[in-house]
Amino acid sequence: MAKQQRNSKGTGDAPALGFMGSMRWIWTQLTSMPTALFLLLLLAVAAVPGSIFPQRDANPESVAQYLEQHTTAGPWLDRFQMFEVYSSVWFSAIYILLFVSLIGCIIPRVKKHAKALRTPPPRTPVRLERLPQYSSHEILEGETDTPDDQQVIEDSFRILKKRGYRVERREDATGASVAAERGYTREIGNLLFHISLMGVLASAAIGGALGYTGQRVVVEGETFVNSLVAYDSFTPGTGFNADNLPPFAVTLDKFDIIFDRESKSHFGQPLDFTAHVKVRESPDAEPVKQELKVNHPLRISGGDVYLVGNGYAPVITVKDGNGNVSYSGPAVSIPQDSVYTSMFVLKVPDAEPSQLGFQGFLLPTALVDENGFGISGDPNAINPQLHLNSYFGDLGLDDGNPQNVFVLDTEKMEPLNSRDLDAGGIILEAGQTYELPDGKGSITFDDLKRFVALDINHDPGKLPIGIFSGLALIGLAVSLFTPRRRVWVKLKQENGKRSIEYALLARGEDPRLEREAAELQKIFDKAWPLASQEQNQGAVNG
Amino acid sequence: MDNAGALAPINETLGEYSQLFMLLAAMVYGVVFIIFALDLAKTNKSISEMDSEALKRDEELLVSAGGAVGTKPRSRRGAAVRADNVGEHIVTDKMEYTQLSAKRPTARIAVVLMWLAAALHGGAVVSRAIAAHRVPWGNMYEFLSTGAFLVALVFLLVLIFKDLRFMGSFISGLVTLMLCGATIGFPTPVGHLVPALQSPWIVIHVSIAVLASALFAISFAMNVLQLVQHARMNRLAAGQDDKLPFMRVVPGAGALENFAYRINTIGFVMWTFTVIAGAIWAEAAWSRYWGWDPKEVWSFVIWVVYAGYLHARATGGWTGPRSAWLSIIGFLCVVFNFTIVNIFFDGLHSYAGV
Ligand code: HEM
Numbered sequence: 001m002a003k004q005q006r007n008s009k010g011t012g013d014a015p016a017l018g019f020m021g022s023m024r025w026i027w028t029q030l031t032s033m034p035t036a037l038f039l040l041l042l043l044a045v046a047a048v049p050g051s052i053f054p055q056r057d058a059n060p061e062s063v064a065q066y067l068e069q070h071t072t073a074g075p076w077l078d079r080f081q082m083f084e085v086y087s088s089v090w091f092s093a094i095y096i097l098l099f100v101s102l103i104g105c106i107i108p109r110v111k112k113h114a115k116a117l118r119t120p121p122p123r124t125p126v127r128l129e130r131l132p133q134y135s136s137h138e139i140l141e142g143e144t145d146t147p148d149d150q151q152v153i154e155d156s157f158r159i160l161k162k163r164g165y166r167v168e169r170r171e172d173a174t175g176a177s178v179a180a181e182r183g184y185t186r187e188i189g190n191l192l193f194h195i196s197l198m199g200v201l202a203s204a205a206i207g208g209a210l211g212y213t214g215q216r217v218v219v220e221g222e223t224f225v226n227s228l229v230a231y232d233s234f235t236p237g238t239g240f241n242a243d244n245l246p247p248f249a250v251t252l253d254k255f256d257i258i259f260d261r262e263s264k265s266h267f268g269q270p271l272d273f274t275a276h277v278k279v280r281e282s283p284d285a286e287p288v289k290q291e292l293k294v295n296h297p298l299r300i301s302g303g304d305v306y307l308v309g310n311g312y313a314p315v316i317t318v319k320d321g322n323g324n325v326s327y328s329g330p331a332v333s334i335p336q337d338s339v340y341t342s343m344f345v346l347k348v349p350d351a352e353p354s355q356l357g358f359q360g361f362l363l364p365t366a367l368v369d370e371n372g373f374g375i376s377g378d379p380n381a382i383n384p385q386l387h388l389n390s391y392f393g394d395l396g397l398d399d400g401n402p403q404n405v406f407v408l409d410t411e412k413m414e415p416l417n418s419r420d421l422d423a424g425g426i427i428l429e430a431g432q433t434y435e436l437p438d439g440k441g442s443i444t445f446d447d448l449k450r451f452v453a454l455d456i457n458h459d460p461g462k463l464p465i466g467i468f469s470g471l472a473l474i475g476l477a478v479s480l481f482t483p484r485r486r487v488w489v490k491l492k493q494e495n496g497k498r499s500i501e502y503a504l505l506a507r508g509e510d511p512r513l514e515r516e517a518a519e520l521q522k523i524f525d526k527a528w529p530l531a532s533q534e535q536n537q538g539a540v541n542g
Numbered sequence: 543m544d545n546a547g548a549l550a551p552i553n554e555t556l557g558e559y560s561q562l563f564m565l566l567a568a569m570v571y572g573v574v575f576i577i578f579a580l581d582l583a584k585t586n587k588s589i590s591e592m593d594s595e596a597l598k599r600d601e602e603l604l605v606s607a608g609g610a611v612g613t614k615p616r617s618r619r620g621a622a623v624r625a626d627n628v629g630e631h632i633v634t635d636k637m638e639y640t641q642l643s644a645k646r647p648t649a650r651i652a653v654v655l656m657w658l659a660a661a662l663h664g665g666a667v668v669s670r671a672i673a674a675h676r677v678p679w680g681n682m683y684e685f686l687s688t689g690a691f692l693v694a695l696v697f698l699l700v701l702i703f704k705d706l707r708f709m710g711s712f713i714s715g716l717v718t719l720m721l722c723g724a725t726i727g728f729p730t731p732v733g734h735l736v737p738a739l740q741s742p743w744i745v746i747h748v749s750i751a752v753l754a755s756a757l758f759a760i761s762f763a764m765n766v767l768q769l770v771q772h773a774r775m776n777r778l779a780a781g782q783d784d785k786l787p788f789m790r791v792v793p794g795a796g797a798l799e800n801f802a803y804r805i806n807t808i809g810f811v812m813w814t815f816t817v818i819a820g821a822i823w824a825e826a827a828w829s830r831y832w833g834w835d836p837k838e839v840w841s842f843v844i845w846v847v848y849a850g851y852l853h854a855r856a857t858g859g860w861t862g863p864r865s866a867w868l869s870i871i872g873f874l875c876v877v878f879n880f881t882i883v884n885i886f887f888d889g890l891h892s893y894a895g896v
Binding site for chain 2: 260
């Protein structure tokens with residue numbers, strides 16, 4: 001399909017062509033098959049670093065950590081956009097060039113094929129016997145059903161047409177014949193495939209721009225209302241106006257996990273996560289009870305809601321040194337392992353006279369290991385305990401820099417409780433209260449709830465992408481598995497004997513040409529009284 | 543909270559038997575590998591003998607014709623061998639059984655034993671599925687053992703129609719390796735699937751992925767042989783000795799290339815489907831259809847490399863060895879995706895049970 005030879009002088013003297021000439025030369029090069037091949041292979045290579053280095057999109061914390069650990073290589077890698085490979089300049093350049101090349105390739109092929117569809121099958125060769133699948137049969141005269149010439153041609157025409165060939169009758173100096181060709185859908189399939197690929201890319205771009213994605217943690221009993229303020233993190237597409245968020249609401253009534261309790265080898269493996277929720281499609285709609293599970297997102301108009309994580313949220317009350325309640329409510333803890341040993345951090349900036357900070361672990365089923373450390377023995381909350389250190393002082397929240405809620409910056413704080421101090425660490429069971437040393441206040445572990453982490457997104461590109469992918473798959477299969485063949489059937493007069501001869505020619509790879517020849521043979525034998533055959537089977541490929 | 547009624551209970555005893563049968567199958571495949579290798583070695587020898595006999599006859603003829611024999615015996619021998627045998631592959635380009643190729647008792651034993659191994663293997667895979675009440679492809683052990691079974695089965699089924707015994711040692715070697723990897727590297731007792739894997743898509747997405755990989759493995763072997771055959775034919779054409787006479791039980795380079803191409807086209811369509819199905823599943827399970835997770839990256843790389851291969855075949859000057867290399871690289875990427883990415887790369891697919 002490559003048509004590089006238009007500028008036959010070749011590559012050496014491109015500048016001499018003038019501006020338009022150079023542009024045309026570049027265009028010809030870009031849309032040539034070797035360039036497409038090169039760009040494809042380049043794309044494969046360029047995609048690899050994204051699997052080696054952490055990517056900001058998916059994993060910003062890992063990127064930060066990587067940069068901390070690799071102080072020399074890190075910044076250089078960052079400069080070359082190795083942490084955002086798939087939106088990098090170089091990766092984009094490759095696929096945009098590839099798709100430009102694709103467009104440049106498709107347009108002339110569509111034109112050419114449109115013409116081919118209107119072109120009759122080619123002229124019957126003078127000497128059919130030279131073709132790879134050839135055979136010749138004498139027509140037995142004198143039988144009751146012996147056809148005349150006209151009839152043979154008519155029959156051949158009909159038979160080949162029925163087998164999906166495009167047929168044409170011919171009458172020339174060497175006699176009457178039928179020319180047939182099939183497999184035009186091959187190129188149509190190929191074009192459908194390539195065009196659908198562009199459809200996929202375009203839908204992904206448009207869908208991403210018009211949609212949004214966000215995350216939110218919801219504790220049992222809480223309600224998430226789909227509005228900008230409700231999100232923990234929110235990324236709108238460039239064409240999305242956050243004022244247009246559809247105001248649906250999701251309330252988490254209860255979250256259940258089933259763990260494997262029977263298997264010895266997989267004891268404690270989660271088997272099922274179910275969030276029992278109430279959904280209101282709009283503020284004045286009736287709430288509807290639904291189940292949200294992994295693999296079964298909530299499909300709400302204007303947003304899909306996915307269950308992507310879960311954990312425990314201890315309900316805490318903190319009183320400060322003045323005896324006022326300065327924190328009250330659930331605090332999300334992050335599970336670290338399969339028994340839900342969970343990292344717990346609580347910052348209490350409202351505490352007076354000094355701010356308070358807590359940090360440690362939640363153990364759903366607390367046990368003590370041989371070193372006297374608390375560990376969790378089970379993912380379910382059978383004997384929940386909080387093991388905490390406490391600090392007082394300045395949480396460092398006032399300087400305006402955004403902080404990670406799950407990291408306590410103790411630089412400007414004094415420890416109050418820890419294993420190394422006389423006061424020791426804090427160990428709290430549900431319902432217990434601990435009085436902080438030096439009258440700094442108290443902390444109460446009121447209750448234990450579960451939370452779910454939700455992804456909420458809307459992407460109008462999903463459906464078109466699905467449709468284009470399906471079309472691409474169909475086009476691909478059609479283009480790879482449709483054989484292109486030509487058949488000619490011809491009447492021959494020799495020494496007063498009449499015979500028919502026919503030949504098949506494959507265009508491109510066609511391992512089944514021989515079988516098609518045998519099939520035609522059978523049909524012809526049935527249609528006309530033919531003498532036994534005299535065949536010539538050559539190479540399979542034409 | 544108990545899980546009675548949520549998922550059917552696991553039959554752990556049956557699972558243990560299944561693992562035992564898997565080990566047994568691995569051993570039989572190992573034996574099959576050795577016998578196939580013996581067959582090639584024997585072929586090597588018997589072909590050399592046939593050649594030297596032909597040579598002797600030629601020399602006698604030449605002597606009786608009064609030719610000057612013995613002045614340049616080596617080159618003459620090479621010439622004689624070539625005159626008799628070049629292009630005369632024992633396995634034809636259509637890879638059909640012929641009278642000449644059927645005379646390989648050692649290879650026959652290997653095939654019979656391989657059916658036995660596959661029967662044990664199939665029993666192990668099916669009993670694993672029964673023990674777990676689900677499809678047996680939920681973790682690395684299961685991918686490897688089920689994948690190996692598909693490779694063996696596809697090969698044995700094709701063997702009924704086509705004489706691909708020249709690939710026997712490669713396939714049985716690969717299957718042995720995969721089963722050793724499963725039973726020694728990732729022994730995993732039967733268990734339930736984690737919630738993210740509980741989806742009908744696991745049946746479709748994974749089975750087609752494994753089947754496509756099995757096809758890529760077969761075409762990979764053919765492309766490797768194609769390169770070897772190509773180099774050998776060039777050597778012969780240049781008048782050099784045939785160092786690898788056993789390659790005569792392998793068809794010509796062109797036939798290998800075409801056959802591999804046909805397999806690759808089927809594999810590629812299946813891989814395309816795998817990627818699409820994976821995206822549909824990911825949309826439901828992970829909230830996005832595509833997120834450049836390491837597994838997704840490598841599936842994409844594989845797809846693009848094979849697309850490159852198909853383009854190469856359609857481009858003048860890139861057929862033959864060059865496109866064969868692309869197919870080989872494609873399969874190496876498949877292996878990489880299946881091993882290194884699963885084991886060492888952190889991603890959403892990691893929970894697939896390493
Ligand atoms: C997005 C990048 C592309 C991808 C993923 C891709 C993929 C494919 C695949 C899988 C095939 C196999 C179907 C077949 O062999 O019939 C194919 C065929 C083909 N592609 Fe592409 N392609 C891309 C870009 C291009 C470009 C830029 C061109 C033009 C320069 C092109 C021209 C062709 C042609 C002519 C065929 C038919 C080959 C044949 O007849 O066997 N493709 N492409």
